[in-house]
Amino acid sequence: xxxxxxxxxxxxxxxxxxxxxxxxxxxxxxxxxxxxxxxxxxxxxxxxxxxxxxxxxxxxxxxxxxxxxxxxxxxxxxxxxxxxxxxxxxxxxxxxxxxxxxxxxxxxxxxxxxxxxxx
Amino acid sequence: xxxxxxxxxxxxxxxxxxxxxxxxxxxxxxxxxxxxxxxxxxxxxxxxxxxxxxxxxxxxxxxxxxxxxxxxxxxxxxxxxxxxxxxxxxxxxxxxxxxxxxxxxxxxxxxxxx
Numbered sequence: 225x226x227x228x229x230x231x232x233x234x235x236x237x238x239x240x241x242x243x244x245x246x247x248x249x250x251x252x253x254x255x256x257x258x259x260x261x262x263x264x265x266x267x268x269x270x271x272x273x274x275x276x277x278x279x280x281x282x283x284x285x286x287x288x289x290x291x292x293x294x295x296x297x298x299x300x301x302x303x304x305x306x307x308x309x310x311x312x313x314x315x316x317x318x319x320x321x322x323x324x325x326x327x328x329x330x331x332x333x334x335x336x337x338x339x340x341x342x343x
Numbered sequence: 344x345x346x347x348x349x350x351x352x353x354x355x356x357x358x359x360x361x362x363x364x365x366x367x368x369x370x371x372x373x374x375x376x377x378x379x380x381x382x383x384x385x386x387x388x389x390x391x392x393x394x395x396x397x398x399x400x401x402x403x404x405x406x407x408x409x410x411x412x413x414x415x416x417x418x419x420x421x422x423x424x425x426x427x428x429x430x431x432x433x434x435x436x437x438x439x440x441x442x443x444x445x446x447x448x449x450x451x452x453x454x455x456x457x
Contacts, residue, residue, distance in 0.1 A: 269448035329374050329439040331446055333385045
């Protein structure tokens with residue numbers, strides 16, 4: 225079974241600075257997706273960034289980028305130029321891909337990291 | 344992308360009663376998922392709902408407690424039955440599937456059982 229681990233329950237960053245959130249996962253599959261979701265107090269789950277396992281290039285979305293280390297099963301999120309609106313709970317998630325029966329579309333989530341942004 | 348409307352957004356219920364949560368999607372989707380998020384915790388999958396077949400429940404969740412309906416490709420309901428305070432959580436509906444590389448979520452239902 226696949227597992228996702230976020231070892232940082234809470235992180236804080238000064239506005240305009242950079243912060244990195246850690247995520248590790250365990251799987252025997254070779255084809256999968258990894259995601260970072262943001263959940264502000266509104267409860268709405270917002271997709272921040274997505275990484276396909278077969279792509280070696282790290283995904284980037286504006287101020288958000290990932291460091292995907294497939295061999296190490298590590299998937300960290302870097303937030304540059306942090307803004308007050310980035311304050312939220314961040315979840316790392318795993319999803320099977322490929323044509324097997326494990327590819328149902330369901331997500332496996334890490335425990336979450338609460339990010340505080342200080343003005 | 345998909346737009347998901349989930350109702351109610353919140354409710355306070357008496358123990359021993361049941362609550363049905365509705366999830367409406369603006370497009371036809373193969374699979375719908377129901378997650379539970381206990382206070383301050385991560386999301387845990389309750390079940391996967393396919394149209395025209397019984398839902399598939401994850402370990403620790405049973406149909407008698409969380410019956411699910413999936414009458415068509417745009418709608419699903421989750422019922423939380425015989426509620427106790429331990430059922431106080433956020434319940435989220437999500438859609439995605441084999442051909443979708445990402446999941447979309449409803450706004451969640453915050454349930455408080457007193």
